[in-house]
Amino acid sequence: MNWITNYVRPRINSIFSRRETPENLWSKCDECGTMLFHRELSANLNVCTSCGHHMAIRPRDRFTALFDGGIFTEVKVPEPTDDPLRFRDQKKYPERLRAAQKSTGEKEAMLVAEGEMGRMPIVAAAQDFSFMGGSMGMYVGNAIIAAAERAVELKRPLVLFSAAGGARMQEGILSLMQMPRTTVAVQMLKEAGQPYIVVLTHPTTGGVTASYAMLGDIQIAEPGALICFAGPRVIQQTLGEKLPEGFQRAEYLLDHGMLDRVTPRTQLRDELIRITRMLMGQPPAVAGDLPAPAEPPVEEPKSEEQPAPEKAEDGTASEEADQTK
Amino acid sequence: MTYYLDFEKPLAEIEGKAEELRAMARQNSEMNVEDEAAALDKKATAMLEELYGSLTPWRKCQVARHPERPHCSDYIEALFSEYTPLAGDRNFADDHAVMGGLARLDDKPVMVIGHEKGNDTESRIRHNFGMARPEGYRKAVRLIETAGKFGLPVITLVDTAGAYPGKGAEERGQSEAIARSTQACLQAGVPLVSVIIGEGGSGGAVAFATANRVAMLEHSIYSVISPEGCASILWKDSDKMREAAEALRLTAQDLHKLGVCDRIIPEPLGGAHRDRDATIESVKSALGAMLKELEGKKPAALIKDRRQKYLDLGSKRLAA
Ligand SMILES: [Zn+2]
Numbered sequence: 283m284n285w286i287t288n289y290v291r292p293r294i295n296s297i298f299s300r301r302e303t304p305e306n307l308w309s310k311c312d313e314c315g316t317m318l319f320h321r322e323l324s325a326n327l328n329v330c331t332s333c334g335h336h337m338a339i340r341p342r343d344r345f346t347a348l349f350d351g352g353i354f355t356e357v358k359v360p361e362p363t364d365d366p367l368r369f370r371d372q373k374k375y376p377e378r379l380r381a382a383q384k385s386t387g388e389k390e391a392m393l394v395a396e397g398e399m400g401r402m403p404i405v406a407a408a409q410d411f412s413f414m415g416g417s418m419g420m421y422v423g424n425a426i427i428a429a430a431e432r433a434v435e436l437k438r439p440l441v442l443f444s445a446a447g448g449a450r451m452q453e454g455i456l457s458l459m460q461m462p463r464t465t466v467a468v469q470m471l472k473e474a475g476q477p478y479i480v481v482l483t484h485p486t487t488g489g490v491t492a493s494y495a496m497l498g499d500i501q502i503a504e505p506g507a508l509i510c511f512a513g514p515r516v517i518q519q520t521l522g523e524k525l526p527e528g529f530q531r532a533e534y535l536l537d538h539g540m541l542d543r544v545t546p547r548t549q550l551r552d553e554l555i556r557i558t559r560m561l562m563g564q565p566p567a568v569a570g571d572l573p574a575p576a577e578p579p580v581e582e583p584k585s586e587e588q589p590a591p592e593k594a595e596d597g598t599a600s601e602e603a604d605q606t607k
Numbered sequence: 608m609t610y611y612l613d614f615e616k617p618l619a620e621i622e623g624k625a626e627e628l629r630a631m632a633r634q635n636s637e638m639n640v641e642d643e644a645a646a647l648d649k650k651a652t653a654m655l656e657e658l659y660g661s662l663t664p665w666r667k668c669q670v671a672r673h674p675e676r677p678h679c680s681d682y683i684e685a686l687f688s689e690y691t692p693l694a695g696d697r698n699f700a701d702d703h704a705v706m707g708g709l710a711r712l713d714d715k716p717v718m719v720i721g722h723e724k725g726n727d728t729e730s731r732i733r734h735n736f737g738m739a740r741p742e743g744y745r746k747a748v749r750l751i752e753t754a755g756k757f758g759l760p761v762i763t764l765v766d767t768a769g770a771y772p773g774k775g776a777e778e779r780g781q782s783e784a785i786a787r788s789t790q791a792c793l794q795a796g797v798p799l800v801s802v803i804i805g806e807g808g809s810g811g812a813v814a815f816a817t818a819n820r821v822a823m824l825e826h827s828i829y830s831v832i833s834p835e836g837c838a839s840i841l842w843k844d845s846d847k848m849r850e851a852a853e854a855l856r857l858t859a860q861d862l863h864k865l866g867v868c869d870r871i872i873p874e875p876l877g878g879a880h881r882d883r884d885a886t887i888e889s890v891k892s893a894l895g896a897m898l899k900e901l902e903g904k905k906p907a908a909l910i911k912d913r914r915q916k917y918l919d920l921g922s923k924r925l926a927a
Contacts, residue, residue: 454831455856455865455867458809525774
């Protein structure tokens with residue numbers, strides 16, 4: 283049987299879930315109200331087993347499920363200037379940042395990692411809505427640039443999971459400047475010919491949508507995700523326009539030609555493997571046993587020309603999906 | 608006649624009095640009011656100097672939105688010859704919030720693109736108050752690409768409260784259109800210079816202002832969100848726009864310190880609307896100077912220059 287999925291991943295998962303095992307072992311689906319057993323819910327990637335509603339998933343949990351064996355290496359993100367505007371509303375910005383760091387256990391609103399997904403080496407970046415609404419400030423901008431540079435350097439696809447309420451207001455204009463900055467990052471990938479795949483998750487709004495999150499070669503969204511520039515409340519308030527059912531949701535955008543696909547989270551990994559392999563000219567992923575696990579990708583092989591080990595096509599993709607049922 | 612902002616009320620009184628005196632004198636040629644009127648003028652000037660010498664960020668927002676401030680069409684009419692508007696996004700419509708086309712600046716052909724707010728009820732509605740829909744950004748993409756193809760410098764004049772938040776605009780991909788416009792700016796192998804002439808409102812402004820050189824009029828603003836919007840989100844009270852304007856650092860002066868704005872274009876005493884011709888003339892010389900800085904650069908160098916400008920942003924920190 284599959285050694286990584288059956289042995290390593292559960293162990294890694296348990297290490298991660300221990301960190302955040304809630305006192306209450308049950309959580310309620312925000313959509314249908316069903317009480318869900320926590321472990322079952324996280325095994326299903328925070329998708330309600332009753333109604334299919336997609337709840338938020340933290341970048342670290344997402345990566346654990348995305349990368350083979352849950353193994354990935356974080357890509358270092360250059361530190362931005364600390365509180366450049368010395369912003370203060372009712373609280374000082376550094377205080378807000380510290381509070382977010384404490385409550386999330388993360389440094390900032392984006393995590394970048396490299397690793398293999400169905401034996402396809404990729405770079406991935408995921409935005410963390412629980413960190414100040416995933417807002418795009420200089421760190422997030424730096425993270426996307428670092429991700430793009432790393433993908434170009436390693437000649438790998440970049441898969442980006444977006445989730446943000448918009449700009450980081452406390453960084454003012456410098457937050458806005460992440461729109462052109464991250465667009466430069468997208469240009470780097472395009473010029474290097476590396477695939478850039480965006481997975482829009484709930485919610486992706488504002489300046490984030492109007493920059494890197496809408497510039498993918500392939501645009502996928504998770505079901506029900508709110509994706510917009512101006513939010514429904516703003517539109518209703520300022521213009522009094524009546525909005526149709528499902529307005530600005532993933533399915534609505536798909537109907538209006540703004541997305542390539544809407545894909546449930548539990549099928550996403552398979553799909554990303556399929557797409558990246560095709561875009562990279564690789565043979566189809568073959569279902570089957572994994573060979574003995576390689577060392578975690580601490581040091582990258584320098585020879586990019588090395589063909590992917592053809593026999594080593596793994597079955598993690600399909601098994602992953604089975605496992606999460 | 609003149610439109611006074613709320614903080615200009617004392618000024619309105621003095622100028623009104625002077626105007627009254629002169630009107631009386633015109634009726635009655637025996638009256639000599641000139642000394643008195645001149646004294647009032649002097650007082651008004653002193654007051655203008657005081658008010659405009661220390662505009663708070665919120666007051667700058669008000670000046671930047673002044674209805675009599677010169678708009679894109681005023682600049683185009685005054686600065687360019689042979690202006691030939693080019694319309695449409697080739698997909699859906701022509702967005703009148705965005706004007707643009709071929710023109711000559713000092714006889715040299717350029718592509719000019721800008722937001723137009725309109726200046727009376729009818730034209731404001733026609734131009735949708737300068738708030739562009741996806742078609743506007745897609746028209747801009749088309750014009751920027753055409754300029755790139757024929758080696759024409761691109762000049763953008765930014766003046767918008769932001770992209771239009773409407774149902775149709777969202778359905779037709781407002782965010783994608785803005786992203787593509789920013790991308791087109793970054794890819795242009797020609798000099799691209801931008802002047803923020805009034806309001807640089809969020810993503811709607813970035814889509815045009817991603818330039819090799821960005822100049823701002825002295826009392827213009829450029830911000831990630833309107834002070835009112837920021838106040839209602841962070842202060843939960845939209846009346847705290849003064850505090851928000853302060854915190855956002857949206858003035859040309861602060862943005863110059865942060866490296867976002869490369870050049871501040873001085874405005875006449877009392878703001879651009881008090882002497883439109885002088886303002887337009889200053890913008891002209893700034894445009895000339897910025898284009899000169901980029902003269903002779905090859906397409907690849909221009910693209911690199913623009914990219915690097917944005918990649919480098921964020922290293923400076925403002926004083927408390
Ligand atoms: Zn449910």
